[in-house]
Amino acid sequence: MFHQIKHRGLLYRIWYYVERRIKELMFDCHMCGQCVVRSTALTCPMQCPKQMRNGPCGGSMDGQCEVFPERRCIWTQIHRRSRRFEWMRRKLAGIQPAIDWSLFGSSAWLNIWPEKKIALGGHAFTPAPVPSGNIWDRPDAGAPAPTADGSAAQSNPEAGR
Amino acid sequence: MTPPASSTLRRKLEAGQFVLTVEMVPPRAPDLENITRRLQKFFAGNADGVNVTDCASAILRMSSLCASRVCIDEGLEPVMQLTCRDRNRIGLQSELISAWAMGIRNVLCLTGDHVRFGDHPTAKPVFDMDSTNLIAMVSRMRAEGKYCSGEEIRTSAKSDLIKMDWLIGGAANPFGNEPEDLALHMDKKRRAGADFLQTQPVYDIEAFDAWWRAMEARGLHRSLKILPGILPPKGAKGLEYMKTSVPGMHVPDATIRRMQGAADAQAEGRAIALELVDRLLAYPIAGIHLYPVMWESVIPELAAEIRGRAAKTGRTMDSVAPAGT
Numbered sequence: 001m002f003h004q005i006k007h008r009g010l011l012y013r014i015w016y017y018v019e020r021r022i023k024e025l026m027f028d029c030h031m032c033g034q035c036v037v038r039s040t041a042l043t044c045p046m047q048c049p050k051q052m053r054n055g056p057c058g059g060s061m062d063g064q065c066e067v068f069p070e071r072r073c074i075w076t077q078i079h080r081r082s083r084r085f086e087w088m089r090r091k092l093a094g095i096q097p098a099i100d101w102s103l104f105g106s107s108a109w110l111n112i113w114p115e116k117k118i119a120l121g122g123h124a125f126t127p128a129p130v131p132s133g134n135i136w137d138r139p140d141a142g143a144p145a146p147t148a149d150g151s152a153a154q155s156n157p158e159a160g161r
Numbered sequence: 162m163t164p165p166a167s168s169t170l171r172r173k174l175e176a177g178q179f180v181l182t183v184e185m186v187p188p189r190a191p192d193l194e195n196i197t198r199r200l201q202k203f204f205a206g207n208a209d210g211v212n213v214t215d216c217a218s219a220i221l222r223m224s225s226l227c228a229s230r231v232c233i234d235e236g237l238e239p240v241m242q243l244t245c246r247d248r249n250r251i252g253l254q255s256e257l258i259s260a261w262a263m264g265i266r267n268v269l270c271l272t273g274d275h276v277r278f279g280d281h282p283t284a285k286p287v288f289d290m291d292s293t294n295l296i297a298m299v300s301r302m303r304a305e306g307k308y309c310s311g312e313e314i315r316t317s318a319k320s321d322l323i324k325m326d327w328l329i330g331g332a333a334n335p336f337g338n339e340p341e342d343l344a345l346h347m348d349k350k351r352r353a354g355a356d357f358l359q360t361q362p363v364y365d366i367e368a369f370d371a372w373w374r375a376m377e378a379r380g381l382h383r384s385l386k387i388l389p390g391i392l393p394p395k396g397a398k399g400l401e402y403m404k405t406s407v408p409g410m411h412v413p414d415a416t417i418r419r420m421q422g423a424a425d426a427q428a429e430g431r432a433i434a435l436e437l438v439d440r441l442l443a444y445p446i447a448g449i450h451l452y453p454v455m456w457e458s459v460i461p462e463l464a465a466e467i468r469g470r471a472a473k474t475g476r477t478m479d480s481v482a483p484a485g486t
């Protein structure tokens with residue numbers, strides 16, 4: 001991955017270096033240039049070898065990472081940490097948009113201001129909207145509606161035993 | 162054969178019918194005949210959907226797009242798997258419009274296995290976006306007729322807006338993490354636009370039950386069509402290998418011991434699979450997703466058994482058209 005810092009001037013580089021040191025100490029930051037740690041229980045999701053920004057991949061097992069089993073899965077950790085505060089849990093429910101790789105290796109702080117490339121939450125100012133819901137949400141979808149007493153919603157009747 | 166205008170899998174799911182999807186792994190060589198032969202012999206008449214893998218386990222194979230199109234030619238309904246490992250958003254969308262043009266209507270959006278354990282460990286893993294973002298991107302093509310860039314999908318400036326009406330799938334691993342956390346992630350996938358979920362192979366019903374309850378707590382068992390995975394073990398060794406070496410596999414030791422102690426491993430494997438199916442049918446699942454890993458000859462028999470058992474629980478289903486119709 002080309003780090004955007006490589007084409008910036010001296011002042012920017014100095015600032016970048018300071019910011020990187022601070023955030024590396026705090027979050028093991030990867031300088032993606034669009035910091036979302038506020039939405040991921042103050043844990044940098046870029047530590048994930050697959051750069052998952054929304055949740056664990058299917059290989060995450062018992063807290064360990066699929067790719068480097070000797071490492072912890074960062075998403076298990078994010079979820080664990082998010083239990084500490086209600087606001088963390090709430091923020092975690094938001095869908096993080098796809099990463100803007102043209103910001104990779106730049107300063108997220110300077111991208112917020114004065115460069116105004118991202119908003120405070122770490123996203124581009126006009127992120128691609130996520131369409132809400134699937135086809136079963138559409139009134140014309142023809143999905144079997146749940147019955148009034150919720151019987152369609154009942155799961156395995158014997159599972160509670 | 163002309164491709165169908167819309168997904169029959171979708172029609173079946175909409176009607177609340179029980180569906181059986183079966184995974185098909187494309188060959189590791191430029192050999193269409195291999196696909197046709199296997200489709201005719203094992204899949205035709207058995208699978209409501211043929212899940213065509215996209216270089217699963219990061220092992221190089223023929224593309225999912227190509228093999229999916231062969232399915233259509235054979236009169237079968239493909240579910241094209243699409244992973245974020247090998248393509249960035251340009252490649253992904255290019256694959257999607259090609260697939261739509263070729264008559265493919267179902268897409269399963271995956272993050273993909275890391276290259277580290279594949280046959281090309283020195284390749285650059287792409288992971289431009291994750292599975293949730295991919296679902297959102299496909300969903301936007303469907304709902305708004307727009308590419309990821311925001312540009313409208315039209316052949317020319319004056320032609321009509323094209324909204325590709327995909328049936329969008331996602332993958333779920335019910336094991337290995339807190340069920341509630343996993344359900345939170347699945348809820349994101351649903352909001353992004355996923356219509357159905359196919360899960361990793363289930364061997365541990367207790368753990369599956371915990372996951373199901375977490376899904377239920379969010380209403381996701383109703384707002385998503387869930388197809389739990391069944392992988393009939395062919396032998397104890399294979400099962401052990403899967404437990405230790407395949408990412409995301411959760412196999413209880415009891416199942417492995419049972420396979421080790423069996424006189425006829427294959428018969429035991431089938432029995433284990435069908436017992437699991439029986440227990441899963443007690444949940445309001447939309448269908449079953451079958452993984453016939455290295456054991457495609459078991460499909461016809463197992464498919465008939467699964468359908469029979471589903472029918473006994475009062476589920477309705479369509480017969481599946483045999484090959485070449």
Ligand code: SF4
Nearest residue numbers: 048057065066073074
């Ligand atoms: S197991 Fe966790 S850290 Fe490892 S690749 Fe998957 S999501 Fe990322």
